[in-house]
Amino acid sequence: xxxxxxxxxAKLSEKFGDQVSDFQEPYGLLxxxxxxxxxxxxxxxxxxxxxxxxxxxxxxxxxxxxxxAGKELAVVYHLHNLIDNIRIRFKVFTDINSPxxxxxxxxYSSANWMERExxxxxxxxxxxxxxxxxxxxxxxxxxxxxxxxxPLEDQTRIDKDDAMFGR
Amino acid sequence: MARPxxxxxxxxxxxxxxxxxxxxxxxGYTGEGFFATKLSDVVGLARKxxxxxxxxxxxxxxxxxxxxxxxHYDLARFGAERLxxxxxxxxxxxxxxxxxxxxxxxxxxxxxxxxxxxxVMAVGACASSGGIFDTYSVLQGIDxxxxxxxxxxxxxxxxxxxxxxFMKIQDLVGExxxxxxxxxxxxxxxxxxxxx
Numbered sequence: 001x002x003x004x005x006x007x008x009x010a011k012l013s014e015k016f017g018d019q020v021s022d023f024q025e026p027y028g029l030l031x032x033x034x035x036x037x038x039x040x041x042x043x044x045x046x047x048x049x050x051x052x053x054x055x056x057x058x059x060x061x062x063x064x065x066x067x068x069a070g071k072e073l074a075v076v077y078h079l080h081n082l083i084d085n086i087r088i089r090f091k092v093f094t095d096i097n098s099p100x101x102x103x104x105x106x107x108y109s110s111a112n113w114m115e116r117e118x119x120x121x122x123x124x125x126x127x128x129x130x131x132x133x134x135x136x137x138x139x140x141x142x143x144x145x146x147x148x149x150x151p152l153e154d155q156t157r158i159d160k161d162d163a164m165f166g167r
Numbered sequence: 168m169a170r171p172x173x174x175x176x177x178x179x180x181x182x183x184x185x186x187x188x189x190x191x192x193x194x195g196y197t198g199e200g201f202f203a204t205k206l207s208d209v210v211g212l213a214r215k216x217x218x219x220x221x222x223x224x225x226x227x228x229x230x231x232x233x234x235x236x237x238x239h240y241d242l243a244r245f246g247a248e249r250l251x252x253x254x255x256x257x258x259x260x261x262x263x264x265x266x267x268x269x270x271x272x273x274x275x276x277x278x279x280x281x282x283x284x285x286x287v288m289a290v291g292a293c294a295s296s297g298g299i300f301d302t303y304s305v306l307q308g309i310d311x312x313x314x315x316x317x318x319x320x321x322x323x324x325x326x327x328x329x330x331x332x333f334m335k336i337q338d339l340v341g342e343x344x345x346x347x348x349x350x351x352x353x354x355x356x357x358x359x360x361x362x363x
Contacts (some may be wrong), residue, residue: 136269136304137268137269137303137304138268138269141303145303145304150303
């Protein structure tokens with residue numbers, strides 16, 4: 001009896017009620033969100049539950065939605081159940097003015113570097129992280145480059161010639 | 168039974184009589200048993216025909232450099248037979264490929280480890296100007312960190328272009344005055360990069 005998206009959804013709703021919401025299945029990947037204070041409780045439940053068994057954090061990143069007031073930054077967790085081979089996606093949203101999220105490093109060791117990367121590019125402050133400093137960019141950088149207030153390259157600039165750079 | 172394809176069964180000995188090129192003598196006075204010329208010409212002649220390049224290859228231009236180095240284009244023809252992989256032994260730093268801002272201090276350290284006289288060649292669009300990478304993480308040309316003698320354009324440049332750049336370096340090396348590296352201007356140049 002393998003695990004299905006419906007079972008996972010039912011189990012989560014049973015345990016957390018209204019706290020987990022917005023269930024979707026784009027391309028068959030179960031996606032849901034919860035308030036950001038609940039992130040560790042939900043992850044712990046997914047990790048520990050006998051039927052769910054999600055011991056593997058595949059990916060952790062963030063998304064910036066500048067138009068969603070109060071929910072500008074989304075932190076996305078991708079989890080993998082290695083026994084039933086099922087993946088799910090779990091999101092928490094936070095205000096950009098107080099981007100504080102509890103760290104998942106106590107639960108998943110792989111979260112360590114991925115949270116550092118997310119901090120590096122999006123400025124999410126992972127509370128309780130053992131070593132929250134920049135991992136890819138230069139240490140002197142004083143902004144978070146993947147936030148959308150930094151536009152892409154100015155398409156009208158002419159100091160770099162298209163003929164030379166093949167653009 | 169005769170083999171259907173036979174190569175080199177009658178090899179022709181290599182005719183090297185007129186195909187070895189020699190370097191021209193520098194200008195000077197010559198007479199019976201003596202030859203007088205400028206010291207800088209002799210030193211330049213020796214230096215330019217025995218360059219030791221240090222390849223600092225970070226991306227695709229490095230692949231083109233490997234072709235340049237290999238038998239078909241053969242950088243060794245220009246006296247650069249020995250590629251050094253220690254900056255302390257080399258006198259030409261060839262920077263090939265994108266240099267990220269985080270790599271900048273390392274590149275500078277490699278440059279500082281080289282002994283004078285030293286030359287720098289920026290190969291390709293990325294090393295020369297940042298290239299297509301107009302972004303927060305990429306150095307917009309290595310001349311922001313170290314002084315550059317010759318820029319080779321191209322993305323990536325063909326081996327011929329790299330060889331042309333190398334010959335430009337050879338011209339610079341051959342014509343360099345002996346006191347240039349002790350001069351005020353050179354000191355100012357290095358100071359503008361924060362190098363003592």
